[in-house]
Amino acid sequence: MTVLLVDTATADSLKNRSLSGLEQRLLEIDTHLSQLANYGLGTGIGAIGYRSTAHETDNHSEWIEIDFGKIVPLNEVMLVPAIRRDTGSRFQADGFPLHFRLVAGTDEEREGQVVAEYTDMDKVLPRIAPFAIPCGGILASWIRIEAEQLSLRAFDDLYVFQLSEILAFSSEANVALHKPAKASSNMNIENPGWDARYVVDGFMPYLMDAAEGNQSVAYLSPPDIDPTPSLMIDLGQSFPLSRVHLHVVDQSDTLPQAFLGDFGIPKHMRIEGANSSDFSDAKPLLDLRPETIYDMGPIMMLAFPETTVRYLRFKVLEPTPTALYGGIAPRMGFAEIEVFSKGRNIALNKPVSTSFKLSAPDRPLSNLTDGLNIYGSILPIREWLTQLATRHEFEAERPRISEELNQRYTRQKKNLTRMSWLAVLLASGTIITMLVDRIIRQRAIYRTRERIAADLHDELGANIHAIGLLGDLAQAAKNSPEKIDKLLQRMRALTERTGAAARHCTNLLEAQGLYEDLVEDMRRTSARIMADLDHTISFDGEEVLKRLKPRKRIDLFLFYKECLINVLRHSGATRVTTQLTANSKELDLTITDNGHGLIGEIPSSLKRRARLLGAQMSSEKSETGGTRICLSLKLKKFGV
Template sequence: MLSVLTSLRLVAVDEINIATEAHWSDSSVKNPESFDATAKQLAWEREIANRLLKSYRENENRLREIEAELDTLPIPYGGEPTGSGGYLTAWQKSALKKTQLNFTWDKTATIDAIALVPLRLYLGDEAGLTENAYWPGSIKIRAKVNGAWKILAELNDSQQEIQNSLPEFVSFDPIQTQECNIVFSNLPKRMGNNQYAGGFSEIFIFSTNANIAPRAKITVNSSREGYRVFSRDYLTDEQTPLGLPEIGPRTAGGLGLTIVTKDRIHSPARSFTIKYPEDQKIDGVRIDPAVIYKPGQAFPIRFTVQLLDAAQNILQSNERYLDTPFRNPGLNPHIVHFPPTTARSVRLNFIESSQPTERSRPWIQISEVTPLYRGVPLPRTAKITATQENKPRIAQGLSDPFGIQLFWSNQAAYDGMTQSGKILTHREWLKGLNLRLRLLEEKSLLTATQTTLLHKVRNYSLMSTIGLTLLIIFCALYLTIHHRMKVKREIRDTRERIASDLHDDVGSNLGTINLHTEFLMDQIEEAELTDRLKAIFKLTKESAFGLREVLHTTAPRIGRAQNIVPHIEELTQLSLFDIEYSLQLDPTINKTLTSPLLRKGLLLYYKEALYNIQHHAQCTQVTISLKEHLGRIELKISDNGIGMSKDQLAAPSTLRTLKLRAKDLNGALKIQSQPNQGMTLRLTISPR
């Protein structure tokens, strides 16, 4: 399990580690017979570097020390993120927008450490972003001491060499305060959008080992407040995406408690009790879900947690999930907080079991139950009892994917061991994960340094090979470029030949059609036929104009630029033949519209806009203007039609073709519309 998770989480670091062997491993895979030779070559280079370079020897020793230390530290969960959504700001227009998270306690508290856990979520439209999602570039942590703000820490994103969602842990001399805040800015940009946001999945504020963040009142000046379960309320629920607060190695014994009903209906209430031989101070109870198969799938749905005195009277009772079903905690423990209470027993009452599938029996599966005081587990001297109806199941012969046989019992639910390892306090766990981050950063830098040193050794022996390789590459590039230039010339000649044929054949035919149409218009006096001939004449003329524009775009030496103003006038008359319109065209616009592609794109956009007005706008009047303003071309089209609502405009399919045309022109399209108040399209493009 440890090796699997390590490989999942440290992919980036492993890639760096094998950088020195990449050249050889690639060639070895392609040619297995050369494996021995390349391995000997690499070993020789390392031996030379180890003998000649003192820094190489020191770095190798430090890398071995780091590997040994990493084996003793917690390992973050590497699968799909679990837990609540965490906190994310509302979208901001500027990356420099500051967000302030305020934590206020009713009484003065002593704090000495703060941990920030990055978001690690599959965000869908955020291109599958999972690592350090929306981690702010600038973070300042402050506390109010004696009426004045004191800076406890300042973090900069550039300090993070490895970004894999490991937490930042900041410790400082103990201070007494009632108010602490976190101010962050330099927000990351949303993928493919000019919007910015920042956030965390969890914030821990420690007083020695106790996390007092859940006891604080939280205020913030910017928050999603529940959208996609991103809210300030999830900042202190201790539901991180990093997994259980524990440390390996994986153990096969003491896996916890399993309760399975005899049939497919929910059983009566059952209880699990931890009874101490003498009174204990208790202010929290941690319940670890089972992670065998799907994590948390058998966590109780409705339950209560109670603290009892020696006579088994209830001193404190958390009934938050007595009537409200509890969401699946995934890989996270559920922690119940109480005021500090002197109690003799801790009792869990299971009201409703989980039913993972419609056909399965309701069941409960818990890995560990841990009473806490100020974040530290109580001594394990208690007696475990359960109601007679429980009859915990011992899973004989049941094996997990790693081949370890599983056994479940009452006593195993309070032995300090989950099925993945030994449980830790949150402070130990986060501090260990942060130390892992620092060691990985150091390892990354050292590995890169070793790679550089090996390259220096390798360069002496590969100089001649590199020279020959460069010569071959130069020749290949020369031949490739020569071939591409030849192909481009052939394509250009083909375009010009086709353009010439179109100009001489289709162009002359369109001209002949116009001559015949003009002749018939002079000979025919019937009004209806004359109107149709005029329409044919204009369409033919418009087609000829379009043909010349296409020729000018694809083969500039064959086609030529034309006056676009009269063509727009004719195109408007043809498209809006039954609608009153006013047209204001800058006669000097041709001097600005010199790019063939820009002219073509603008005409296609204009045709589509007129088509939409004629077929959808239901208008009686259209106003059109085309002018140059401050070095940019502005095309404005307004109608008095039925318009659109904001929801209609926001739909992806609305005016999709116009938006694509504007994007192809690298232009800015602004759409203004309200129901029954018409629509205005304002396209602004740069002629350069």
Template sequence: MVNFFDGAFRKLLKVLLFLRIVSGVACAGDLGDLSGYSLSELESRREMIHEELDTLAKLSLRGGMGSVGFRSSFVKNANNPVRVQIDLEKKELIDQIVLVPTLWRDLTGDEVVPDAFPAGFRVLVGDASNKAGKLIGEFSRESGFKPGIYPLVIDFPEISASWVRIETTELNQLTEIRKYMLQLAEVLVFSGETNVALHKPVSCFPGFPDYVTSPFDPRFLVDESVPFSMDAAGDEGRHAYLSIIGDHPDLNIDLGAPLTFSRIRLHAVEQQNTVPQAYAGDLGIPRRFRVLGADSRDFSDARVLLDYAWETIYDIGPIMEWEIPETTCRYVKIKDVEPNPSIGVTMDISRIGFSEVELLDQGKNIAVGKAAWRGRKGRPSRPPKLLTDGYNAFGKILNLRIWMNQLARRHDLEVELGALEVALTAQHMRQAQILTWSRRVILTLLVSIAALFLVSRILQRKNETKIRHRIAANLHDELGANLHAIGMLGDLAKDSFDHREQLEDTMDRIRSLTERTGKAVRNCAHMIQTEGVCDDLVAEMRRDVDRLLCDLNHEMSIEGEEILSRLKRRTKIDLYLFYKECLVNIIRHSGATHVITKLVATPGLIALEVHDDGDGGVEEIPLSLARRTRLLGAKARISMPENGGTTVLLTLRLRRFGLLL
């Protein structure tokens, strides 16, 4: 039974290996570029993506009011070309251009989509000597380009240019009215860390629309006003500085030493977390203000760096940046020249405040961490140092280029993550299916094994019963013959009653036959009760030869004992009983003095030859031997050699149709 279970489980392992190979073949071909990766590799890559996403700026949409961006005139169809050109006014070494889409919120749901972002376009750069320009990027639907809500970053080797042009090859429709046009929220052109397209002139072909209104204007294409809020990863946000109502102090910054800068960036007080917003995005921003620079703390040598007045809400935004002549100074002041009045309110409820003040030199903020103070005595509601702490309401303030690149990187990772999730889902579904089939196969095999075990036990019991019946039949034959012989000896004893010597001889023969009959009964009973009888066929045959032929000369030679040991138990017992019957017949009928036994076993045949020197005179196989020959499925014949005696030859084929019998 151990061999049986071992074979069954080997078959089970082969089936599972086959299913694994089939599943591997099935997984190939439908996962695209991910088909060559294992499940563990896909899961590892997904974990790496999640870890990197935790380090990137988040996509947070702006709230409230503000400029939307640039819109071209409507054209008849998608193939009508539209060109937009930004004049940098001088040659700049540029190496990156960022296109920011205008976003549209689907009114039927919460989905945000790019609105009228071109499906196909080219980006060229050039200067006055190269009006045709150099192509630095080309995108089309055929190449797999699909507009998204994230910034599109175009990197290229550093090149000198004085203008940037966008030429469309395929337009998309404006969502609200289903007409073809070009719409962009912002175009950023970077020279190192600096956006050199800020507030530069914009031209368009076939021209600007006649209906241009406040939220849509060519100048909003280069005002650095994007549809996102700067939301850096990791750090928590800080409060903005905001004066109390009616208080308009000057805001001062001490750089600690004379430093050079060429740009001023102000972050408005972020209050989009109120629903609805209490202000239209102009909280704390004076209607007109000046930025002064000085080398003395009392600003006695002050000079005006920026004088800005805004007319509509579209002129300001969450992040406002201005380019100024390169300046070197230690102290900087923001002076409220004209407070922001509240319409319909008689009392002054305006105030001044910003989330951060940045003074930029080659894209680097030199004001971060510097001292800041109010230019008026009194206890402020919030400390002025919030103006230079490097944080906004969401977290750490990023460089503009880094921010745009992190958003673009987030888009690439999220696209890859989506493909990974699809691949992982497909593999998990396949694994679940394989597991289901494996369970079914295992259950079927277990049921089959249990059924085979029961059938094997039944057949084994049936085989044991047949063996016992044969042993019992052998006992019956031997008892019958012995009892018949005892009866004949009894009759002979009566006839020898007057002859003492003859009578004693007859009685000795009766006693000997009685003892032999008792031994035969005990031997058969032992064979019936012992399941392991004849496990060692050769030992049993030698034991019977020594027992039955103890008064005769006998020789035994056996070849192929290893083959004999592998025979089925029933075959061993039938072969043993056949041989024992031969010995009994020799003892009873032949009068032999010498017996020779030869047993030869080969992988396909067993030959048993029993020769005696008696005068049995038997020309046909006795009925008892013929019956045992049939039970074995063998062939037997008797021959009488010329030199005398009798030879019984039994031949048994071990294989039939290639199977072991």
């Protein structure tokens, strides 16, 4: 018997599963469902099952009990619900109890013991599938289903206890088949399709629709043959037989159908067994004599006392009346004949013969024992019902997983939309940042060039004015060659310095990369400005200086240049010392001279440049009596 693992996951446990785990589980369910029998529901007229008395409320106790006649080990009990069609053309269990228990016992123990109990909290409903109750091999000679809370009957909203079939399996044998059944109440007066005995007649509302196997049409004898024909099966050797299953001719696939479901079933047929091929030692196994349509179903399960035989003969004693179907000739036929020995069908693929010569080529005799019906393979009854019960569990689990997946996919879609918008915003922000940064850089370069241009204007203007004054003095001293010579020397030196300053500022304005080598630029500038003074300059941390941003390098250089110009113009110093140190945290610039010291406050030009640089500046008197200017700049991790 095939057993498939069903995961009864709760909503909370589903939320704890990964997305890939849910997708894998959904794939497993679909794979299993493709391997399970389908709910093929029968139509037509026939016995329905058991129905109790109807009640106004649900809190009434009803029960039905089946006596096996002997003690057997009980492995499983199957409850097949009575099924109704609702207004939406869907099928649902009708009158299946909300709270019930299975009690089993022996004749010596009439109270019995509770094998299992279920309430509405167990979510047994809704369903159309059989409900399986494991019994664990308990020894019992009877079982009782006790309903404590009833459910509504659909058509009149009254509360009843209804079941289509109860099967009790001891291994593969249904020990409840055709056994005596009694109930607390039995509503069999108004509708002959309901009676306690129908709950063990072997007739169920399902058609066997297996997921595997090829289709095979039912065998039908040709018309115009002997009205009392026979079919014979050779089992190949003698077997102890105890049960025969006759699968009736399949109903047509049209609506309405042409037959009630009794087509091909004789009014009276005897099943005989023998060990001789001529049936000289024939033993009657049972007589099939359906009195009403309620005595026939899709699978007629017939039990008889165990008898050891090799040959079986199905002999028609009285054909089917033909008046009901317009006087057509009676025919004998079945979709399959199963013969069981110790729970196993030993008639599978065994040869079949007839008492007549005629045969229909499209309905060969071999179809009677090929193990197939019009839907596919014919399964053992217990396995078939187990597959239907398992299908129910998978189909109940699948929507929960699909719903959780859909919620996850919806959240993923929303998150993806958010991420897309975020990516757009980030891209826009990046573009805006680049544009702003470019504008800031261009503005910084512009302001720097503007400042340099202003410095150039101020310095050249002052120098040109000084040259003009010297020219006036030279004009006045034209009769004193010595004074003229000194004035001309001073004019020459001032002209050279002015030219050097002009060349320096011009190179700065035209440079593509502003002060990429700050150390070299500072050396060059100090050498030009301090040409007539004793000047020393030292650096520590040149690698840090190279990582400074261009604007900081420019501002630092201009600060340094302004300091040198102020020293040159105002301090009267003969010696100047510059020290620049930098590490990963800060930068310190110190300029010391031996002049006459700072008079008044720090020049505003230096304050302005320190502020533009974002640095702290201070001044103090040096040891030699001159001035020491200190600049301190905090550095960030990646430069400033």
